[in-house]
Amino acid sequence: MTEPTPDSPLKIGTRGSPLALAQAHEVRGRLATAHSLPEDCFAITVIQTTGDAVQDRPLSEIGGKGLFTKELEAALIDRRIDIAVHSTKDVANLLPDGLTLSTFLPREDVRDSFISRKYATFDALPQGSVVGTSSIRRRAQMAARRPDLRFVEFRGNVQTRLAKLDAGLAVATLLACAGLNRLGQTDLLNPIPPETMLPAVAQGAISIEQRADDAQASALLAPLNDADSALVVAVERAFLAELDGSCRTPIGGLAQMQDGHVTLRGEILKPDGSITHSDTWRAPCADAVEMGAAAGRELLRRAGPGFL
Numbered sequence: 001m002t003e004p005t006p007d008s009p010l011k012i013g014t015r016g017s018p019l020a021l022a023q024a025h026e027v028r029g030r031l032a033t034a035h036s037l038p039e040d041c042f043a044i045t046v047i048q049t050t051g052d053a054v055q056d057r058p059l060s061e062i063g064g065k066g067l068f069t070k071e072l073e074a075a076l077i078d079r080r081i082d083i084a085v086h087s088t089k090d091v092a093n094l095l096p097d098g099l100t101l102s103t104f105l106p107r108e109d110v111r112d113s114f115i116s117r118k119y120a121t122f123d124a125l126p127q128g129s130v131v132g133t134s135s136i137r138r139r140a141q142m143a144a145r146r147p148d149l150r151f152v153e154f155r156g157n158v159q160t161r162l163a164k165l166d167a168g169l170a171v172a173t174l175l176a177c178a179g180l181n182r183l184g185q186t187d188l189l190n191p192i193p194p195e196t197m198l199p200a201v202a203q204g205a206i207s208i209e210q211r212a213d214d215a216q217a218s219a220l221l222a223p224l225n226d227a228d229s230a231l232v233v234a235v236e237r238a239f240l241a242e243l244d245g246s247c248r249t250p251i252g253g254l255a256q257m258q259d260g261h262v263t264l265r266g267e268i269l270k271p272d273g274s275i276t277h278s279d280t281w282r283a284p285c286a287d288a289v290e291m292g293a294a295a296g297r298e299l300l301r302r303a304g305p306g307f308l
């Protein structure tokens with residue numbers, strides 16, 4: 001392998017949001033450490049994405065998955081960047097030809113965090129409370145437990161959302177614990193157990209996309225891959241792939257590995273939370289990805305035509 005140098009660095013592509021930048025710096029730090037190279041052998045290149053540019057409309061309205069990744073993938077294909085760092089939760093199931101999601105960092109906390117200045121837990125919210133969220137999954141899950149709640153559209157970074165809470169637009173909001181950890185906002189951690197609120201598929205998992213034929217990137221990234229995290233995320237994505245997985249369908253899924261087996265919990269909901277189909281599956285690691293796909297098909301069959 002030709003090693004990258006400060007004059008010819010490996011180009012790490014990322015979105016420009018504070019969370020994306022934190023994740024890109026995390027990857028750069030791991031690459032430098034793994035190969036005992038100075039950090040300036042790895043250059044961080046910010047790519048503007050549709051999901052970041054359009055701030056005034058719900059994500060589910062602007063388009064499906066890929067809003068945060070399309071431009072990064074175009075930059076990979078054009079060789080403006082060599083690797084792209086993603087929150088796997090935002091990565092579409094189908095990648096463009098010639099690209100591969102090759103590398104998964106050890107998974108972070110998978111849970112959602114309940115954030116409110118007034119109430120300690122989700123269950124403590126008074127009747128009719130207004131909750132801010134832009135996630136149709138979180139909204140459907142909350143409505144399923146608490147049909148009395150009302151919802152307002154809430155986008156933007158952590159600071160923007162806290163300002164909206166302070167302005168009284170809502171009394172609570174939800175954010176992924178993983179993002180809060182990576183941004184150093186651990187004061188806001190207030191995890192909701194997955195049994196109460198099943199996270200999004202691949203929540204908390206950073207992955208790295210590259211050109212499939214790029215031997216240098218493959219060699220540099222190999223020591224960063226966490227095989228267990230790669231497997232559980234593959235199981236969840238196999239589940240999602242069967243369920244269409246557009247941003248308009250509320251879907252939750254979490255796979256966890258123990259004793260050579262993978263347990264998958266999955267659910268699909270009506271957007272208003274009125275109907276939920278969920279179940280748990282378990283299989284040896286070797287069969288787990290196929291189990292994820294079968295689980296998706298099973299929920300689809302139970303839900304019946306027209307549910308999604």
Ligand SMILES: NCc1[nH]cc(CCC(=O)O)c1CC(=O)O
Nearest residue numbers: 087089175176178179203204205
């Ligand atoms: N679509 C936004 C997004 N994509 C990934 C994360 C969190 C980090 C992660 O799941 O790895 C977030 C923010 C959030 O849901 O609070």
